[in-house]
Amino acid sequence: MRERLTRRQLIDVFGEDNVVRGTPAGITHPFTRRFLAEVGVPVTGRAEFVQFAEGFPDELTPLTEPVPPALADAWYIGDAFGAVFVTIALDGETGTVHAVPEGHEEPYLMNTDIESLVFFLTTLERRHEQFSAELVEDGEAFAEAARTIEREWRAHDPAPFAVPEGEVMRVWPNLLDDIECGTIG
Numbered sequence: 310m311r312e313r314l315t316r317r318q319l320i321d322v323f324g325e326d327n328v329v330r331g332t333p334a335g336i337t338h339p340f341t342r343r344f345l346a347e348v349g350v351p352v353t354g355r356a357e358f359v360q361f362a363e364g365f366p367d368e369l370t371p372l373t374e375p376v377p378p379a380l381a382d383a384w385y386i387g388d389a390f391g392a393v394f395v396t397i398a399l400d401g402e403t404g405t406v407h408a409v410p411e412g413h414e415e416p417y418l419m420n421t422d423i424e425s426l427v428f429f430l431t432t433l434e435r436r437h438e439q440f441s442a443e444l445v446e447d448g449e450a451f452a453e454a455a456r457t458i459e460r461e462w463r464a465h466d467p468a469p470f471a472v473p474e475g476e477v478m479r480v481w482p483n484l485l486d487d488i489e490c491g492t493i494g
Contacts, residue, residue, distance in 0.1 A: 311465050314424055314431065316348045322434050323351040331367030335384055338404035341423050348427070355441070356433040356493060358484060359397065359426075361387040372398055372409070377416050380407060389419075391484050399423060408480050418468055419480050425466035429481065432461050440488045448491065455489035 319328045330349035336342050345366040352361060362370050362385055369384040373396075376383075383398035386406075395408040397419060406426045408419040420426040439454035462481060463470060469481045487493050 314348055314428055319349060319351060322431050327351055327353045333366055333369045335369045336401045338402055341404035344424050350427055351430055354430060354434045355437045359387055359389050359430055380416055389480055391487060395480055417479060421466050421468050428465050429462055432458055440493055451491040452489050455485045459485050
């Protein structure tokens with residue numbers, strides 16, 4: 310069974326002023342509602358990879374048109390900045406987190422649930438000194454950091470790494486490539 314994140318863990322990593330909680334009306338998935346209300350999400354981090362929407366998690370913003378049919382019950386919760394810009398959508402009924410690539414290509418699973426997304430961000434924040442291009446000069450250190458982060462992520466939520474043969478890499482594998490290359494600050 311995977312480790313459950315606590316509010317205390319988020320505060321220890323991000324600081325109390327950088328963790329917000331809320332109970333958005335459009336989220337009906339019980340675990341997601343409970344996680345957002347009791348644990349929360351970080352609103353800032355040194356890796357600056359994900360930016361949550363202003364007002365989230367208290368306020369929800371509908372996805373902008375065109376909304377892929379698979380995300381009819383999803384809400385815009387933020388953006389991820391990497392090799393490919395993606396809109397992050399949270400399905401209010403299932404609790405799954407989806408990535409919608411720029412250009413409105415087909416959405417795909419970003420994380421199994423909101424806790425996994427927050428776990429991935431927390432791991433990036435905890436390990437920042439190991440991959441920051443401003444702090445690390447050894448190329449092998451970048452590769453080791455990427456391997457360590459990937460092991461932690463896969464142990465918590467392996468689903469984002471199940472990329473079918475011939476498909477382009479997804480958000481998290483792309484970010485790991487950026488870490489390994491030393492291009493993340």
